[in-house]
Amino acid sequence: MAQVNTCLKLIFTIFNVFFAIVGGVIIALALLSQVVTNVDGGKGMEGRAVGLIILYTVGAITMVIAILGAVGAHRENRACLIVFLVCMVIGSLIMLRAGIPAVLARPQVERVLEQKFHELLPLDTASQDVRNMADSLQRQLHCCGLFSYKDWEDNIPDTCLCNQAEETEGTCQSVSYQRFMRKSVYVKTCFPIILHYILLLSNVMIGVAFTLAGLALLGMALSSAIIHQMRNHTRPTVLMTVPAIFTTPPPKYQELHNAPEY
Numbered sequence: 001m002a003q004v005n006t007c008l009k010l011i012f013t014i015f016n017v018f019f020a021i022v023g024g025v026i027i028a029l030a031l032l033s034q035v036v037t038n039v040d041g042g043k044g045m046e047g048r049a050v051g052l053i054i055l056y057t058v059g060a061i062t063m064v065i066a067i068l069g070a071v072g073a074h075r076e077n078r079a080c081l082i083v084f085l086v087c088m089v090i091g092s093l094i095m096l097r098a099g100i101p102a103v104l105a106r107p108q109v110e111r112v113l114e115q116k117f118h119e120l121l122p123l124d125t126a127s128q129d130v131r132n133m134a135d136s137l138q139r140q141l142h143c144c145g146l147f148s149y150k151d152w153e154d155n156i157p158d159t160c161l162c163n164q165a166e167e168t169e170g171t172c173q174s175v176s177y178q179r180f181m182r183k184s185v186y187v188k189t190c191f192p193i194i195l196h197y198i199l200l201l202s203n204v205m206i207g208v209a210f211t212l213a214g215l216a217l218l219g220m221a222l223s224s225a226i227i228h229q230m231r232n233h234t235r236p237t238v239l240m241t242v243p244a245i246f247t248t249p250p251p252k253y254q255e256l257h258n259a260p261e262y
Contacts, residue, residue: 004229009073012222016070019215023062030055065091069223078230085223092216099209106202110195117146117191124155134190135159142171143190149175160185 072080144160145151162172172184
C-alpha cells in the first residue's frame, strides 16, 4: 500500500467529515420542514414538494461524496479519490455558474422588482390573489401599500390600520379617507421591506454558492495532492549511476609505502 502523508490524510478526513455534517444538516432541515407541514395539516405541501426533493437530493449527494472521499483517503483507494475529484470539479463549476450570474444580476433587482410591483397598481382594482397577498404582507410586516397608502385609493383595508398602542409609538399617520373621514395607517410601506428581504436572501445565496465553490476547490487540491503522493510512491526507485570516466581513481597506497629512501 502506498504511503500518504499522515497530516494530509487527517486534514482531508476532517474536510470530508465537515461535508458529511453539512449533508446531514440539509436532510434534517428537509425532514423538519416536512414534519411542520404535516402538523399544519399538509397545507402548502404541493408547493413545497419540489423544494423538499431538492433538499433531500442535495443532502444525500453531499453525504455520499464526503463518505467516498473519506474512505478513499483512509484506504488510499485511487479510484474513490478520482471519483471524489471529478465530483469536486463538477460541483465547483455548478456553484460558480450559479453565483457569478447572481452577482451580475443583483444591481438590477431593485429596478426590476419596482417595475413589476408598479404594474399591480392600483391595489383596489387588482386581482383577488394580489389583494390577498397585499393584505397578508401588511398584516405580517405592519406596513400599508406597496409604495404608499394611496395604492389602495379610497378602499384602504383594515390591515393598514394601526391599533391604539401603535399610534402612541409614532409608527402611524392620519390620512384622509373618502373625503371627510380619516384613518390612522402605518407609515411604513411594504416595498422597501420586501426588497430588503429579497436582497438579504440574494446575498445569502451568493455567499453559500461561493463558499461551496471555495470548499470544492479545497477538496480538489487535497484530493489531487493525495493522488499525486500515491502515484509517486508506487513508482520504482531509479538509481543514478555515475560513469567510471568521471570518478577519481583511488590513491596508490602501495607506491606511497614503497617510496625510495634517500
